[in-house]
Amino acid sequence: MSDTWETKKPDDLAISVHPELASLRLGDYAWKSRAEEFDRLVQASHCQLIHSIRQTLRRPTAGMLFGSGQIEDIRRQVEINEADVVFVDHPLTPVQQRNLEKALDAKVVDRTGLILEIFASRARTREGVLQVELASLNYQLGRLVRSWTHLERQRGGFGFMGGPGERQIELDRRMIRDRIQSLEKDLEKVTRMRATQRSGRQRKAIPTLALVGYTNAGKSTLFNLLTEAEVYVADQLFATLDPTLRMLVLPGGGRLMLSDTVGFVQELPHELVDAFKATLEEVIEADLILHVRDAADPMFAEQGRVVEKTLEQLGLVGDLAPPVLEVLNKADLAPNLKSHIGESIADSRMVISATTGQGLDELMRMLGEWAGRGMQELSLTLDLSDGKALAFCHEYGEVISKTPGDETLQVVVRLNVSDVARFKLKSGIHRLEQA
Secondary structure, three states, X not given: OOOOOOOOOOOOEEEEEEEEEHHHOOOHHHHHHHHHHHHHHHHHOOOEEEXXXXXXXXXXXXXXXXXXXXXXXXXXXXXXXXXXXXXXOOXXXXXXXXXXXXXXXXXXXXXXXXXXXXXXXXXXXXXXXHXXXXXXXXXXXXXHHHHOOOOOOEOOOOHHHOOOOOEHXXXXXXXXXXXXXXXXXHHHHHHHHHHHHHHHHHHOOOOEEEEEEEOOXXXXXXXXXXXXXXXXXXXXXXXXXXXXXXXXEOOOOOEEEEEEOOOEOOOOOHHHHHHXXXXXXXXXXXXXXXXXXXXXXXXXHHHHHHHHHHHHHOOOOHHHOOOEEEEEEOHHHOOOOOOEXXXXXXXXXXXXXXOOOOOHHHHHHHHHHHHOOOEEEEEEEEEOOOHHHHHHHHHHOEEEEEEEOOOEEXXXXXXXXXXHXXXXXXXXOOOOEEO
């Protein structure tokens, strides 16, 4: 679907280049960690990585990013390794990308293009495919100047096919813009559908819990363990793209709607953040966010900042943000960490292992206590013929048990305090017993 670049064979030979900007003043370990992550992204794109180069840049050049001597070093490695594609761990302008391709005589893909390509190959649902295609088209729109070799050709026409003398690139841009508009309309429908689903959950008093975190932090493993789902899990970056919602049953019978979301990464392309807003609205509208972190990763702190920055991009700051519970995963690889129970769930930190199950009972207990806030558990005696009262309990509350008698039905239900008053008004019951 994506046309960010075209591979000649299933496993193109690839070289990765890591420009290290002196102005960023990152330490050697931070640059090394970033380079390793980028190389994993290259491997996730089904290319065969055969060489990796780190280049220090005192001052990026406008035309090619790198200096002439560095260009020659990269070109030599392309020739020696017979590389088909060069991945650059930095955003490139269309002009820089075109100039580098000419100088290196190889395909050149920047960080944004690489992530887009991985997303395109992983999306499975119609919604995910639409979002990735929209992001890819927005990315390609400014790069047609390097993508076509027939730009000097002109062709006549009329109507929507273009007037006399309209160049091919103008037609291509128009087709892309038309497709972008079509995709945006389709995604608007997705947004409305999700809003309808969310309002239904809110009416039934089912809180929504969203899993967020750096890619490969173990969100999907935790999701599967909590909900007994079968979401795809792999030790690779961006294993999960398509949003997944499952019901989570808590100790004592409470329920939460759990959402697994796409993982974040350093410099996640803004095209993807914009395109995936339909999916990420599950995070925006969540009642509670679980920030799942890889406790064993040496870049633990930096990854946490990346997630926090991405949440800010989504507008989740200050009073607009739901509470965030920090969940440190992979405790089996970091045994010295301990959980902390604060005054509120946002002040707490849970240490778990989604692989061994360590700490999951404590996490579920905390979620159960949080979900039960503002809820009242009631024991009702209803006439067997009182279908309206029973329907109200199912629609707006959480029915824990139903015990039929000869002429009555004993129902234990959890309702919000406001819904308890509405139930009294609608049913004519003036006194309710707490369970």
